[in-house]
Amino acid sequence: MLIFRQLFDPTSSTYTYLLGDSASGEAVIIDPVFEHERRDVALLRELGLRLVATLDTHVHADHVTGAWLLKQRCGSQILLSEAAAAEHADRGLVHGDHVKFGTRHLEVRATPGHTSGCLTYVLDDQRMAFTGDSLLIRGCGRTDFQQGSPGRLYHSVHEQILSLPAACLLYPGHDYRGLTVTSVAEERRFNPRLGGDVNEADFTGYMNHLGLPHPKLMDIAVPANLRCGRPEAEGQGGQIGEKNADWAALTCTFSGIWEIQPTALAEHIAGVGAGEIQVIDVREPQEFTDVLGHIPQARLLPLSELASRVGELDAQRPVVAVCRSGARSAQATVLLQKSGLKRVANLAGGMLRWRAEALPVEGGAE
Incomplete structure (x- = not known):
């Protein structure tokens, strides 16, 4: 049986996902947050799960990953896109890779556009996919920094995410309105940026005129995440609070x-x-x-x-x-x-x- 939990960081509106295989007790965590390492370890312990890997969907600009801290506590591997060229990663992922946890696995799909190293993780039975910021609920991630590209994102979403079965549930990296999940069928029809009859020119024009300010923590989060969340000074982190x-x-x-x-x-x-x-x-x-x-x-x-x-x-x-x-x-x-x-x-x-x-x-x- 699949064990699944959706967790939330109210400061950055980030979703973290835990997936476990009850038969083997192995688990993975997608997009952990630095400040919630203790919470995540407690949940693993209470559910009787052993963390084998953390997976980041991309190099985040609004929070620091908890991957390094969880590795210190649980011995888990740090996995993210090879294109991110991050220090301290145990495995760089490329399109088509599989990440196993017990009898289950996640398929890795490259979905660049928000950043050059964005990945979407698709559960083995294609009932669930974790889209990071590539596709949000009725929206998508911005494309104006970290080698972002509206054209690449348009093709990534249509070819790698909206091509999944209509009933596939999509879990985003963030939501700022309290929404938790959507589906391929919903986003094909109702996503105002990427659904319906919107073509690449429509999407590019829309994204090039968003005019958003850069994330407040970008200058801190991006360098930290390029180190997989490892603190610059020895002894920092791991005992927060x-x-x-x-x-x-x-x-x-x-x-x-x-x-x-x-x-x-x-x-x-x-x-x-x-x-x-x-x-x-x-x-x-x-x-x-x-x-x-x-x-x-x-x-x-x-x-x-x-x-x-x-x-x-x-x-x-x-x-x-x-x-x-x-x-x-x-x-x-x-x-x-x-x-x-x-x-x-x-x-x-x-x-x-x-x-x-x-x-x-x-x-x-x-």
Whole structure:
């Protein structure tokens, strides 16, 4: 079975796509964004997938690719057009190549015109295609920089994308109106730039008079993407926003919640970190002493009272929130972070996991 997820970066309106093969557990990501490496790794982990490659549709001018960061985290290969001549790419792709992930593959189609190195990735059964900026929903990418050409783009779209089966779903690199997907049949008929009776002269005249300003991040994004997202200085990137994790081995869930595993917390409580971490139990008082018991050193601070009692916590020390299953304590971590606490984590699985792993408790039943 194919696993498919469409992800979004609101800053650049970029879509990132994850495709996985459930039989093998292998996956690829198309057009990852630098700032969302942690999100993407969390989703891969939660879905039980192993990232084998990142694929960029072109050298982007409005955001920096996450390809380099994901390679450092996952060991994935970096793939993009050979025509892009980017540094640090593991494989330069040309028209007709196949990119395999488990039992599935993507066919590579060269679709230059927006840039000279644009690619479209077509799923093996031609039910889905990922068009980057070559074809947007009721639009297309601009053609006035990075060796763009209206004529080349017109032929690319008609010969390589709109020639696919009418029912083929098309997933663009961006959308600025919240639209998520279109189809070959729709774009053949309704695309105002490339559909209907529009010919090459019509399209060229239209594109040559767009008069758009250059993307704001172009001078930063293009050089960075020609390095496949590798930072210029060693040590940059890879830990963006992860100062939260300097006090323990934490993982970030796809929902954005930092978690600590029960054994890791137990080691801190019993070891040199004893007393450093504030463990707060956000259950109700009767639950604190019920059959599950509570963690030694834990302090009862019910979720219903937490907002009004945040000031009782030491903002300089890490906080771990605990509840029965991890649901209420996840809500507590969000509340604490919004209150200004920086180093906050949720106990993964709550007291149910803690007891299942036979870790020390006070009170409760055997």
